[in-house]
Amino acid sequence: GQQLNQSPQSMFIQEGEDVSMNCTSSSIFNTWLWYKQDPGEGPVLLIALYKAGELTSNGRLTAQFGITRKDSFLNISASIPSDVGIYFCAGRRTGANSKLTFGKGITLSVRP
Amino acid sequence: ETGVTQTPRHLVMGMTNKKSLKCEQHLGHNAMYWYKQSAKKPLELMFVYSLEERVENNSVPSRFSPECPNSSHLFLHLHTLQPEDSALYLCASSQDQGNTEAFFGQGTRLTVV
Numbered sequence: 001g002q003q004l005n006q007s008p009q010s011m012f013i014q015e016g017e018d019v020s021m022n023c024t025s026s027s028i029f030n031t032w033l034w035y036k037q038d039p040g041e042g043p044v045l046l047i048a049l050y051k052a053g054e055l056t057s058n059g060r061l062t063a064q065f066g067i068t069r070k071d072s073f074l075n076i077s078a079s080i081p082s083d084v085g086i087y088f089c090a091g092r093r094t095g096a097n098s099k100l101t102f103g104k105g106i107t108l109s110v111r112p
Numbered sequence: 113e114t115g116v117t118q119t120p121r122h123l124v125m126g127m128t129n130k131k132s133l134k135c136e137q138h139l140g141h142n143a144m145y146w147y148k149q150s151a152k153k154p155l156e157l158m159f160v161y162s163l164e165e166r167v168e169n170n171s172v173p174s175r176f177s178p179e180c181p182n183s184s185h186l187f188l189h190l191h192t193l194q195p196e197d198s199a200l201y202l203c204a205s206s207q208d209q210g211n212t213e214a215f216f217g218q219g220t221r222l223t224v225v
Contacts, residue, residue: 040218042118042202045215098210099157099160100214
């Protein structure tokens with residue numbers, strides 16, 4: 001079945017550092033999404049990508065839709081303590097009723 | 113405020129109890145979803161409703177019974193659950209079933225004892 005791979009499971013960085021996460025698949029996806037989930041909350045959509053090669057920013061966050069359509073990257077610049085949480089990638093293939101497939105998520109910790 | 117509200121936020125129930133989870137969306141969306149989130153696993157899609165019709169049931173045990181009385185409300189009725197059903201249950205909505213951007217509620221943390 002379709003799977004999205006996110007690794008490592010956890011990342012630890014120092015406040016102020018930049019961090020990059022990627023999401024890969026053996027299948028082609030036509031849409032990539034990045035969500036963040038805070039403890040005890042539901043996932044919140046950060047960035048949506050719709051075209052191969054697309055690079056989109058949202059404040060300190062930048063995400064790219066890989067050229068092969070099998071991967072996506074999320075970069076967070078100048079991290080701050082409130083960036084802690086779980087970052088999920090999600091992808092959707094073609095088809096009007098295709099489902100979103102989620103990765104397992106990466107837990108980000110930011111040391112002050 | 114995401115526009116998708118779930119109640120209760122936390123629920124502890126015994127294996128013989130019957131309870132219901134509620135989801136309400138204020139976004140004017142036509143599609144609603146139930147997901148199960150367990151530790152260290154990807155989000156698992158349980159049910160999909162489009163225009164109040166159930167369009168997908170991902171092999172979910174019958175002890176979970178969804179109900180969508182209108183496009184703004186979605187329920188998940190629970191009965192005779194097992195401890196392994198303990199998880200965070202997330203409701204989401206999107207403009208239409210094929211629309212990519214899904215918006216999630218805050219979830220209900222369910223513990224089955």
